[in-house]
Amino acid sequence: MKFQVERQALADAVAWVARSLPQRPPMPVLSGILLSVDSDELTVSSFDYEVSTQMRIEANTDTAGKALVSGRLLADITKALPNRPVEFSVDGSRLVLTCGSSKFTLPTMPVEDYPALPKLPELSGTVNSDEFARVVSTVAVAAGRDETLPMLTGLRIETDGETMTLAATDRYRLAVREMTWKPASPGQKIEVLVPAKMLSDTAKALAGSGEIQISLSAGADGLIGFSGGDRHTTTRLLDPEFPPFRKLIPSDQLATADLQTQDLIEAVRRVALVADRGTPVQLAFDDGSVKLSVAGEDEGSAEESLPAQLSGDDIRIGFNPQYFLDGLGAVGADSVRMSFVTSTKPAVLSPTSSESEGEAVDSYRYLIMPMRLPG
Template sequence: MEFRIERTALTDAVAWAARVLPTRSPVPVLGGLLLEAADGRLSISGLDYEASARIEVAAETVRAGKVLVMGRRLLDVCRVLPEKVVECAVEGSRFSLTSDGARFGLSVLPFDDYPALPPLPAVLGEVDAEEFAAAVAHVAVAAGRDDALPTLTGIRLALDGDTMTLAATDRYRFAVRTLAWKPDADRDRDGDGVAADVVVSARRLTEIARSFGPGGLVRLALDGGSAGFELAGMRTTVRLLDGRLPRHDKLFTMTGAVTAETDRAPLVEAVKRVAVVAEGGSPLHLTFSEGSVLLQAGYEDDVASQRLPAVLEGAEDITVAFNPAYLMDALGSFDAPVIRFELMGPGQRAMVTGRTPGADTTDPRPATHQHLLMSAKPLL
């Protein structure tokens, strides 16, 4: 095996494939990356028991072949190589990399115990890479972190016709984002649309969505046990989580709610400022009244407050309290200049959405991005 490739292209490809490598594994070969060169292309793949990744890039093939080397060590080497063409070759039991006088030799791993890369499941359709990455980021902040409740560490990915719904909850907050996607015509011959409802690890899905970058259409593939994503020579799979996330329909019904609006940027800065004195999980209080909202935190000796302009409808005043970190996560997931609160009362549900000035607030359609918070107790 022998090939030549630009150092940047090699480094980027190795880094992309190495994302899925386990930090620790009882099977040493799972720390390896498989490099295969043939017909002017270099493919690099890696896997563990939860996910796999394979990327293909252009490379001058001198002699076709394949080699398995430790992935993280290879990435370290690629990062320090001179910014020149890299000549790579298998020489006996070593894989050599040479560039502008610098030379490295890495031990070759045996192929015998290396598992086959899982195939990509059936492709169901395509979604814009940039919109998909933004949507995943919006809901991932609400996913659980407790591995004792593995389903809650995932993101629900539901397909219904040409609508994709992403949702996540840790029982104290619930984020939902909908976006358009394009079902594969061959999968929708009867015109009823493509339907699916699965749970994918929030950490894995966030990594995948970010890795594709801002351009192109991501091909989405699903079967009974895994999800696959493919774009421009990059292909990755991830094992689905068992179980189902709870439905959010009833929780998101805010009949009789009091509504309040304030500018997002000043609110974010005020929450950061006032929350400095909120220690030990103490809440941050927001008191909405006609024309303003008062933020308060702290008890006895250390206290902080700040008042901001706000618009309140449906009550003379109302006070709610949130975990400051949860509130910051929610506010940070919005891009809209105005934040809209729908408040059921102290200790109850609060819906957070974004709004652009001039938008129709009477539109009966639900917002594409909604974040539900509870002030004192779990939602579920």
């Protein structure tokens, strides 16, 4: 095997693929990146039986072939190379990499022991890459991280016609948002659960690629694939069982309050500086204002007041500061509306716009459980 590629294209491809390498591979070969070159193209790949990634770049090939080398080492090397063409060749059980005056000789692993990469499933539809990245990032903040509850570590994707709904919950908060997409088949409906971290990383990496192709295969070993430009990735789906999230969003409300999002974020950050672990940030709403306060046992106390347009009864409620900040940061609008039922039931955050006199500007809903307040 002998070929030459441009350094920046190589570094981008290796970085994209290396992001999916397992931290603790069950087999040594799964820590590797597979380089496959044919007449005019290099394919850089990784696979750990759960997630596969691939990227193709142009190559000037003298001799086709395959080589498997340590993925993280290759990523470190390609990132540090000078901006010169990079030449690869295989010498026995070694891969020789030359770039300008730099030369690296890396041990290879047996290609025959590497698992066959899964093929992309059948195309299900396409989405705008930038919009998909934005929506996924604002929903994934509510996904769980407890691996003993795998269904809560996933991000639910449902489609109905040209509407795609994404949802995530960790039992303490719930995030839901809708977006449009282009289904390959008008009548198809999708209900899948995708690992949230993988989906978040993939959506972010594919942003700017124009359109993302979403491919899906059903069944016990269901796969979902995402393609943007020359980048492709697949992952196994989680068990589709997921809480009936639409029923969790309150249909009635005791009061609503509209506030400036950034002002509220900054105020919460300030008062939370004295919060002990497990201490809520308290919000006391009355006509025209909200008082934020934290009473920390060891660090002291803090309070701050902000203007608030309250509609309905006065209310006093408390939230986990970080969960509250996650929701405010995901709203994505200058003004946020908080909707309340009672001080012991979940509140809902949604984006509003002062230009449209408080009307919701999109479908985003962030439901957050309150914390018990002192006294």
